[in-house]
Amino acid sequence: MSRGVVLMLLVTIIAPMVSASAETLSRSDFVGVNSQDEIIIHCNETLEVPITLQNIRDYTQTYTLELLSIGDDLSVTGLPLQYTLDPNGLRQVKFSIVGDPNAEYASSTLTLNITNDVISDEYHNVEIDVEILPQSDLEFGVSGISQFVVDPEIRTNLAVNITNNALFSDDVTFSISTQSSWNWGWTMNQTTGNNAIETLSPGQLSYVYFWIEIPSVIDGSPLFETGPRFTLIASSGLDYVQCQWSFDLLMSAYRNMSLDYVGDNLSLDPGENDRISITVRNVGNINNRINIALEAIDELGQPIEDVEISDRVEFNGWTAALFGAKEGIEIQPNQGRTFEVGIQAPPDYTGHFDVRVHMYPVGDISKKYVADVSADIVWIRDGSFELINEECLELLPGQECQSQFRITNTGNAMDNFEIKISELPSFLQFEETSLSYNLLPNQITTSEIITVTANQDAMAFENDDIYFQLLLAGSQQVVSQTSNPVVIAPQINWTLETLVEEIDAKGRLSIAMTLRNNGNAIDGLVVQLECSHSTQMTFIPPSDAIIEDGVEFPRSFEINELPLGSNFTIRAWAEIPDDQTSNGTMELYTTIRSRFAPDQPFIFTSSANYLGESWREDIDDDDDFSFAKLASDVKDIAKSWVLVILAVILSTLILNRSLKDRKQRIEDAALRNSLYQKQAPEQVQDWMGKFEQKNNIEEKVIESPVISSERFENTFKKFAGPSKQASQPVDERLREAAALVLDVHDKSSIIESADDLLEQISSEGIAKPISQNKSLEMRPEETSLTTRNDPNNISNKHKPVDENVQKSVPLPKEIEDDLDF
Missing domain, CATH: 2.60.40.10 (Immunoglobulins)
Known part of the structure; x- marks a missing residue:
């Protein structure tokens, strides 16, 4: 033990201890105070006392701390004190209490007074109990923190020595402090609850015995070389001073x-x-x-x-x-x-x-x-199959339909499967076959095609399902089943039994056709009537037919519920036209549609020839002579010839005028010819002769192929298309009158041009040629549009032309006068 420790022990033994407690008396709420309640002091000991002040007002205050009273064996240093605090400001102030060396062990009260500089009559008293006690000196045999290695699930016993170094006997109270939940206890004579008590004389050494239960390692805890800390506390009965010793219990290695x-x-x-x-x-x-x-x-x-x-x-x-x-x-x-x-x-x-x-x-x-x-x-045998096509929803009688499946082995081992038909509708036929498939787990395959045939006598709209089963080969265990729906489609088969066409006395084309239902369904018909000409026509519908209301001559009707194998007669008539200008053929079209196949019509055509008005002889009911009819005929003839007579009169007047103008024009032309001395013009009828090439080669006559008139007519109609009704020809008299008007207009224009020329000659005289033209070389005049090339000199050959030769093109007439008709 060092000299400093020994000196401290001696001073403690000699100097008595003072115990203090505090009580606060508040006279006002201008300051907050926090101080000790009790102070223990020893003889000849100086002890520092802290007090915390707080300004609880909303303005700055200066506090003064001063001593009011204290015990006789005690003194105070560091007072009075003065501190200024802002609102809510805190300040810890300290002063010291000094115990007298010869003080007696007793209790007293320390009284302090606190005032402020704002309100002089406010004050606050603080009272602290001060007790002077003898000084203790307990010391454990070990110092610092000890460590012990312990094994799980074993009780560990511990003992430690302690010595009373004080001058007085001490009643020591022992306690243990720890944060763990381990169980512990005392192995001592005097125990009270969790504490043990031992009285130690001055200088006495004694042992403290206790035990601790070491728990098992649970879920790896406590870990190796870890454990809780325990603290053994010895509290003196003289001055309540505590002496303590701490130790750690470290867990040993544990494998599990x-x-x-x-x-x-x-x-x-x-x-x-x-x-x-x-x-x-x-x-x-x-x-x-x-x-x-x-x-x-x-x-x-x-x-x-x-x-x-x-x-x-x-x-x-x-x-x-x-x-x-x-x-x-x-x-x-x-x-x-x-x-x-x-x-x-x-x-x-x-x-x-x-x-x-x-x-x-x-x-x-x-x-x-x-x-x-x-x-x-575990052998799991299972499978599934599904239909991958649906071809049997519109099956005709006698027609085949096919079913094909996708098979999957949903078991866990290779297995063999079979497909069978479990239920087949009565209107179908099937040829029994064996279909077997060996599949690996999860393997998928497509089956062969299974074909069924509809019976020939299957009725329309019969429907049912074909049921298929997937079985494990060699057993009757069904692992999956599916079906294929079948619907018999209507077979439309109408045949024409008879067709009668005739023209009655009223000039009507009457038809009567008988149809037979050879299909497989109770059918209905929609019948329509059309004609190539606009004429009156109608059906003669049966009594149970559906026709449009209010129509006197129906051209269409509908009839339903026609049984299988039944006959149905359609009757109709159409009036043969009698107001056509030319001959022709009237065609009557009968269009029949089945109710189940309206997009597949079948058409029957009937025809009748008729004569145009010009070729048709009027047949009257009475052949006797009629003056009224004769008068009507005369009136019609007069109306038709009046225009001809007017045209002849007008033409005569125009011809008379043209002859006079022609004579005058010939005289003017002769005068012009004598002035210009022009060469005689070419004869119009000889202009083609210049281009003829004569030789001694005989022309070869090519014979055309001969075909019959009927063949020619059919070929012509094939390429020319259907014949159209010829339009009525223009009246010849009207055409001649129009030509006459055009010629008169042209004559008037020429007469005006000639009059202007004669007036210019009479006033100015005949024009003379320019003298400079004598030095110019005379050349034949050529047009700017065409230059004739005549290498064979055809134009100079004046051979007579045989007028009996057939001309290839029609030649223009010799025109002596522009107004000559």
């Missing part, structure tokens, strides 16, 4: 593991494999590894001979192995690890295999765990 999870046993497909998950956990308090191995056992749990414990075992085609179970991997405390036991089944349809898993933490095989797992082969 737990089996937290084992997966379900396996149900395997033939030849397949799967895994079982197992989770283990390190519940020791130190990092550790876990040893894992497999062992093959029988159904009774007994090990199978000649099969060693290993991480992979094989027996009777079965194989078991560990996955994710490496031994070199350390697991931290309370950390889990999952590994898997994989089992491979043989390619059999039945079987069973048991495996035992051994597990223990490395370093402590006594903590070994075992888990038994197993696997069974």
